Amino acid sequence: MMKLATKYIHAGTEPDPSTGAIMTPIYQTSTYVQEAPGVNKGYEYARSQNPTRKALEDAYAQIENGKFGLAFASGVAATDAVIKLLSPGDEVIAANDMYGGTYRLFTKIFAKFGIQFTYVDTTNVANIRNAISPNTKLIWIETPTNPLMNITDIAAVSVIAKEAKALLCVDNTFASPYLQNPLDFGADIVMHSATKYLGGHSDVIQGCLMMNDAELREQLYFIQKSCGAVPGPMDCFLVLRGIKTLHIRMQRHCENGSVIAHWLRKQPKIAKVYWCGFEDHPNYAIAKKQMRDFGGMLSFELKDDSMDAAKKVLSSTKLFSLAESLGGVESLINHPASMTHASIPREKRLENGLSDTLIRLSIGIEDADDLIEDLSKAIG
Numbered sequence: 001m002m003k004l005a006t007k008y009i010h011a012g013t014e015p016d017p018s019t020g021a022i023m024t025p026i027y028q029t030s031t032y033v034q035e036a037p038g039v040n041k042g043y044e045y046a047r048s049q050n051p052t053r054k055a056l057e058d059a060y061a062q063i064e065n066g067k068f069g070l071a072f073a074s075g076v077a078a079t080d081a082v083i084k085l086l087s088p089g090d091e092v093i094a095a096n097d098m099y100g101g102t103y104r105l106f107t108k109i110f111a112k113f114g115i116q117f118t119y120v121d122t123t124n125v126a127n128i129r130n131a132i133s134p135n136t137k138l139i140w141i142e143t144p145t146n147p148l149m150n151i152t153d154i155a156a157v158s159v160i161a162k163e164a165k166a167l168l169c170v171d172n173t174f175a176s177p178y179l180q181n182p183l184d185f186g187a188d189i190v191m192h193s194a195t196k197y198l199g200g201h202s203d204v205i206q207g208c209l210m211m212n213d214a215e216l217r218e219q220l221y222f223i224q225k226s227c228g229a230v231p232g233p234m235d236c237f238l239v240l241r242g243i244k245t246l247h248i249r250m251q252r253h254c255e256n257g258s259v260i261a262h263w264l265r266k267q268p269k270i271a272k273v274y275w276c277g278f279e280d281h282p283n284y285a286i287a288k289k290q291m292r293d294f295g296g297m298l299s300f301e302l303k304d305d306s307m308d309a310a311k312k313v314l315s316s317t318k319l320f321s322l323a324e325s326l327g328g329v330e331s332l333i334n335h336p337a338s339m340t341h342a343s344i345p346r347e348k349r350l351e352n353g354l355s356d357t358l359i360r361l362s363i364g365i366e367d368a369d370d371l372i373e374d375l376s377k378a379i380g
């Protein structure tokens with residue numbers, strides 16, 4: 001089997017048939033001229049098909065070891081498409097610790113259409129088993145979770161999903177395909193916010209789904225073209241370009257993540273660091289089993305648990321920019337309670353262990369010494 005570096009550079013892109021251009025052109029067109037009614041080159045209208053998107057969708061399939069890939073206008077548009085496989089009365093078991101926008105989509109948009117969501121701590125798979133009912137049609141997990149870095153055993157959940165005849169969808173955004181490939185562990189669908197590590201340069205919003213089952217692909221393609229949340233060709237081009245350097249970016253994200261996680265842990269003003277590469281992380285054994293490395297996402301709490309102390313750190317870094325999002329080449333610092341996770345009610349956040357003063361870092365690919373110096377000054 002092709003090694004990751006080779007795969008990421010060649011996935012999906014073939015020289016352009018009309019000119020030989022090595023990089024897939026940005027096919028900025030809405031429609032395609034047909035020779036006669038129904039006689040066309042496989043492209044009719046750009047909501048349904050676009051050559052730049054096609055190249056990217058082929059790349060998506062390959063990088064997740066899947067047969068099929070589909071691109072969407074954003075990560076949440078990809079999630080939205082998965083839930084539209086369901087009907088009123090169907091039940092979804094979802095993680096109680098996941099991206100705030102996913103929780104908002106489930107509770108504020110889809111619940112009113114009669115789809116039921118049960119939230120459980122998926123790090124203990126028995127909780128999922130106990131929540132299964134005859135109406136369970138989908139299990140939705142995220143691992144590692146955002147922002148607490150909890151790990152769920154994908155292979156174990158996939159066994160439960162198969163027994164229940166429910167689909168398993170894994171939001172693999174935090175790990176990226178470089179660290180973990182859920183289809184290999186029995187997941188039915190992998191979802192990514194390509195906005196993050198796949199794009200990698202903080203310049204595009206996009207989402208994707210990868211799968212192996214042809215019928216499932218047909219259903220999701222039907223939703224993609226019928227509901228229309230497709231990305232434009234320029235955005236597809238940017239993600240195609242991003243994927244080519246995924247392996248070298250991820251290597252550095254992982255190296256820097258490890259150095260900074262270990263450094264932070266030794267600082268006298270730090271109470272706790274959340275990073276799944278620590279050997280005493282409660283799910284370390286599972287992380288080690290299903291991930292190739294541990295990534296560049298981590299969170300921490302200060303010993304001084306006042307909001308003022310957290311705010312001081314959040315507003316005094318110079319290299320770490322205070323912003324939502326993650327997975328780009330530049331380092332970001334974020335306050336989940338007021339930013340990425342503000343859409344989750346406070347009591348729910350606290351119940352799930354997400355404190356008001358937790359600080360999340362997306363470690364970029366700058367020099368680790370400079371990042372440490374920046375954090376060191378901000379923590380004081």
Ligand SMILES: *Cc1c(COP(=O)(O)O)cnc(C)c1O
Nearest residue numbers: 074075076099146173193195206
């Ligand atoms: C950002 C993110 C999403 C949503 O993706 P968008 O591209 O912002 O729509 C979903 N899941 C996770 C884990 C994310 O980080």
